[in-house]
Structures are given as structure tokens and as C-alpha cells.
Amino acid sequence: MNSEFTIAVHSLVFLAHLPDHMASSQMIADNVSTNPARIRKIMSCLRNNGFVQTKEGMGGGYILLRDPNEITLGQIYRSVSCGTIKPNWCSGDPEEECVVASKIQVVMDDVFEETDQHLTAYLDRISIASILKKIKQCQ
Template structure:
């Protein structure tokens, strides 16, 4: 999983929390606790995908262009970091005569592919609206 997924979820939840206001990349970055350039990169991708819209100039920024109840975390995961559970390096060597070394890479690829399917299935059941509700419930529990 990469941080772009987390920034995308956080950014969309923040925009859903304040649907009548635009948020600048600086405001989102402060809320996420990251650099505005990273936020602009992620929000730019979300704009291309139709989740947010932008307005240039004074009073501009990002606003939500989607229904937070319909945007699943699975959609965002597939858009921002598909296949990221699988490490970039896998042990073993398919050319090796050792049974373990010769088969480890293939077996681990299958394990990570199955884990990815489970993660996406779990994320299908969660929307941006669900995350916002969880945040509100967490705030109520704090008193």
C-alpha cells in the first residue's frame, strides 16, 4: 500500500466533511500532515478520474464532484495503488534446482494475488461516506 491511497481517502473525506467549501492543496496538506506538492499530485489524479473538480485563482481549490456514499475504497485502491501488496522483490529463483528456491517466487505471487483479492473485497464494502461516519463516531466517543 502506498501513501497516495491514504492521501486520496483523507482528501476526499475532508472534502465530504465540508461539501460547501473549496479546499486548497495547502489546507488539505495541513490536514493530512504532508507536503502540498504531494497533495496536488494525488488530487490531480482524483480530478482526472472525476472525483474532484478544481477552481483556479482566489477562492479556488478542490471540491467534491462525487457522491461520497458511492465511492468505494476499492475504487480508490485500484486507481491509486493496484498490486501494491506484492513486494517489488521476491525471494527464490525459478532457475534454481532447489525445490524451495525454484518454486518460492511463483507460490508467493499466488499468495499476494489472493491477499489482494481479499483486500479489494473488503474495500468494496467501505465508502468515503463510511469513513466520514467513522470519524464522526470516533469524535463523539471522545466526548
């Protein structure tokens, strides 16, 4: 899992919380506590995947395209973070004579792939609206 996922969820929950559901990248960045360039990169990915739309010019920004009840964390994960559970480096060497060293990468790849499938199935049960509801209950 990477920070892009958390930022994407935070940004979409923030948009769902706004009465008119519109916010600039600076406004979202201030709420997320990161810089606007990072927000624009993540929001671009969310736009390309049909979660938000952009409005250019004065008073522009990002607006939700879909009902927060219909946007799941699994959809967001698949859009911005899918496959990030697997580390960039894995131990072992396929050319090694030792059975452990030569096969550990293949077996661990399967473990990470199955973990990713279980994680996305779990995240598919959680909506942006349910996250916002939990936030409001914490007040």
C-alpha cells in the same frame, strides 16, 4: 498498501466534511500533515479517475465530483495503490535447481494477487461517507 491510499482517503473524507466541499492543496496538506506537492500529485490521480475536479485561480481548489456515499475505498485503492501488497523484491531464483527456490516467486505472486483481490472486495464495502460518519461518532 502505500501511504498514497491513506492520503487519498483522508483528502476525500476532508472534502466530504467541508460544507462547500472545496479546498486548496495547501488546506488539504495542512489537514493531512504533509506537503502540498504530495497532495497535488495524489489529487491529480483522483481527478483523472473522476473523484474530484479542480477549479483554477483565486478561490480555486479541489471539489468532490461524486456523492461520498458512492465513493468506495476499493475504488480509491484501485486508483492509487492497486498491486502494492506485493513487495518489490521476492526471494528465490527461477534458474535454481532447488524446487523451492525456483518456484517460490510464482507461488507468492499468486498469494499476493489473491490477497489484493480479497482486500479490494472488502474495501468496496466501505464508502467515504461511512468513514466520515465513524469520525464524527468518535467526537
